[in-house]
Amino acid sequence: MKRAILAALVLLAGLGGLCTAWYASSQRALAAELHEREHAALRAVADRERTIAENLARRLEQLRRDESQRPYFHYQNLYHDPKGVSEGLSIVPSPLANGSGNPLVTAYFQIEQQGRVTLPTLNEEMRELNAPNAAEQIAIRDSITRSSEAMREAAAPLVEALARNRATTERIADLEARLAEATRPRAAAPAPAQVAAKKDAPTPKLQQLPSQQSQILDPSAFEQNARANVVYRDLKQRASSNLEPQQQQVVEPQPVAAPSPPTPNPSPLTTRPARRPRPVVISTTELVWHSIAVDHKPRLVALRGVLTPEGSLVQGMLTPLAEGAMFDGARIVRRNGTSIAGTDWRVQLDPAASLATIRRDHAREVQRFQRTFAGVTALLLLVIAGTVWMVSRAEALAIEKSRFAATAAHELRTPLASLRLYSEMIADEKDPARRERYAREIAGQTERLGRLVANVLEVTRIERGTFALHAREGNIGSAVEACVEKLRPQMEAAGCPVELRVDGDLPPVVFDEDALHNIVDNLIDNAEKYSRDAPERNVAVDVAREKDGVSITVRDRGPGFSEDVIRDPKPFRKSSGGLGIGLFLVDRIVRAHGGALRSARVPGGGASVQVFLPSS
Known part of the structure; x- marks a missing residue:
């Protein structure tokens, strides 16, 4: 039994140490693999986040540049195209009347100086010209109206820059006109030195800001755009009454003055040609990105200032990029993310889903290892138990065999001693009766000895499986x-x-x-x-x-x-x-x-x- 206990202790100590080292090293390897996979996932998320931010910034910048070139009158539901082939009165729907096909534009809008908000998709006077999704567009217009004051404040520096530029332009033009009037010769041609000095004198020029543009329109084109609904309704009424006027634009005759008596040797400076109508200049700035709260949620909005003879306008684009909005799988936020160039917005990818998948896979791997470890440990314990049992069994058999040998020697010695004793007594005994009794004792001991040997042989056959009835x-x-x-x-x-x-x-x-x-x-x-x-x-x-x-x-x-x-x-x-x-x-x-x-x-x-x- 001592050998079995000693063998059990030795096997348990050796295999226990091996199993402990295996388990600890495997756990460290699995933890290191989890750490590396998590870092790889975070790096992949950061790269993906940066790619989305760069792509979105590129698209927003391209959109801003393209839309900055758009004429101001496209923001109306109806407009007159100055570059169109039609002469006279002509009104067509705006290219924005059915909304934008760009997913980055939710709506185009225009805020008048009085605070009125209009959309090119809506026509309040002629609702049959509204876009098919008029209800949705009305809701968007109402949301913009509630934020129009903040938008006008954000665009106020742009409008002020246009006004300053316009005032400077007008002052320079007035000075040039007055200078030309003052230097015009009255009776004689200017001296050559004066002519040379005039040619060498520098001409003042207006320095326009890069973010400002000017569009020059014919006064009639400006009037048609300013009153597009009236002109459109007039054209529609004429078409319905089958009237085809010979002249679409009526020009009132100007009174002709009586000729003055001829003057001898008239000077060329005394005759002034009739002045042509001055063209209308429309000044606009480029679109600039702003963050404006729309319906109490910050939103990315592009705004520009427009200056017309009738006042200033604020035009812009409402984008779907709001706080918490999703774009290409990323969340649009104000902080804690990758910055979108040109704006104060950021994109953020949540790595929780990727990390959760990695951790679930890690948990499955840990469970799989634990099952393997438990199975191998159980198998090793069974091997140890079997080894200990075999050692203890061998030790028990050895003890039983030694006991059997001692007992068998004793059991055999007793009848053998009796046989020897009675044999000697028979040899020396002369009495027949006693000799007969001694002979019976010898026979009984012999029978007992034979039965003992027979039992041992039978047990051996039973244990070997050769016993048969x-x-x-x-x-x-x-x-x-x-x-x-x-x-x-x-x-x-x-x-x-x-x-x-x-x-x-x-x-x-x-x-x-x-x-x-x-x-x-x-x-x-x-x-x-x-x-x-x-x-x-x-x-x-x-x-x-x-x-x-x-x-x-x-x-x-x-x-x-x-x-x-x-x-x-x-x-x-x-x-x-x-x-x-x-x-x-x-x-x-x-x-x-x-x-x-x-x-x-x-x-x-x-x-x-x-x-x-x-x-x-």
């Missing part, structure tokens, strides 16, 4: 009686009489006669052996009929034995002397017959062993 149907009562009568002289000589009782109506039983003799011999021999110190040494043998079979009961007045001896008989179990193989052999023979070995308490003490054999 040769059973046939017969009268079991007669077979038991023959066994008892064969043992009776020996038992009586040992001072242990045997009482036999056999029922007369026993059913037929299939049994091996030699095996039955072995059963009866071992049970009676054990009864005699374990009752040697009892005051009453008689042994009772009963053969009785039972349901479905026959029972053979052997009772003695000895100390008895525990139930475990009958419940689980084992070879070489030594209880109170002997090899301890008798009951084991009886149990295996009875089981081979399909029977059972049982025990019962005896009133007054003793042991009672019962063998049940089924009937044929």
Whole structure:
């Protein structure tokens, strides 16, 4: 047993150390792999975020540049194209009347100086010209109207810059006109030196800001754009009444003045040509990105200032980029993200989904490793348990074999000593009666010695699996009686009489006669052996009929034995002397017959062993 415990401790210590090192190294490797995968995912998210921000910034800048070139009158529902092929009155719907096809533009709008907000998709005077999604456009217009004051404030520097530029332009033009008037010759041609000086004098020019543009329109074109609805309605009425006027634009005749008397040698400077109508200059700035709260949510809006003879306007584009909006899988935010160039907005990608997927995969890998580790550990524990069991079993067998050798030597020495003693006594004895008694003792010891050897051989055959029965149907009562009568002289000589009782109506039983003799011999021999110190040494043998079979009961007045001896008989179990193989052999023979070995308490003490054999 000490060897088994020592082997168990050594194996547990070695395999425990190996398993602990394996588990710790695997956990560190899995944690390092998780850390690397998370960092790779974060880098991929940052790269993707930067790509989205650059792409969005590029698209926004291109949109801003393209829309900055758009004429101011496109922001109306109806407009007159000064560059169109039609002459005179002509009004067409704005190219923005059906909305924008650009996903980055939610709506175009115009804020008049009085605060009125209009959309090119809506015409309040002629609602049949509204866009198909008029309800949605009206809701957008109302949202812009609520934020129009903030938009006008944001665009105020642009409008002021246009006004300053316009005032400067007008002052320079006035100075140039006055200078030209003052330097114009009245009677004689200018001197050559004056002409040269005039040519060399620098001409003042207006320095326009790069973000400002000017568009020059014919006054009639400006009037048609300013009153597009009136002109459109007039044209529509004329078309409906089939009127085809010969002249679309009526020009009132100018009074002709009477000719003045001729003046001799008139000077060329005294005749002034009629002045042409001055063209209309419309000044606009480039679109500039602003963050304006629309419906209480910050939103990216492009604004520009427009200066016309009738006042200033603020035109712009409303984008879908608001706080929390999604674009190409990224969230639009004001901070904590990658900056969108040209704006104060940022894009942000949430790495939680990628990290959650990585962590789920890591958890599955950890669970898979833990299952593998548990399985391998359990297998190693089974190996250790099997090894310890084999060591303990080998140690137990070694102990049993040594005990068997000692007991067998003792068991063999006793009959051998008796044989030697009685043989010497026969040689020296002259009395025939004593010689006969000594001869019987020699025969009994020889029988006992033969039974001991036979039991050992039978147990060996049972353990090797070569034990076999040769059973046939017969009268079991007669077979038991023959066994008892064969043992009776020996038992009586040992001072242990045997009482036999056999029922007369026993059913037929299939049994091996030699095996039955072995059963009866071992049970009676054990009864005699374990009752040697009892005051009453008689042994009772009963053969009785039972349901479905026959029972053979052997009772003695000895100390008895525990139930475990009958419940689980084992070879070489030594209880109170002997090899301890008798009951084991009886149990295996009875089981081979399909029977059972049982025990019962005896009133007054003793042991009672019962063998049940089924009937044929």
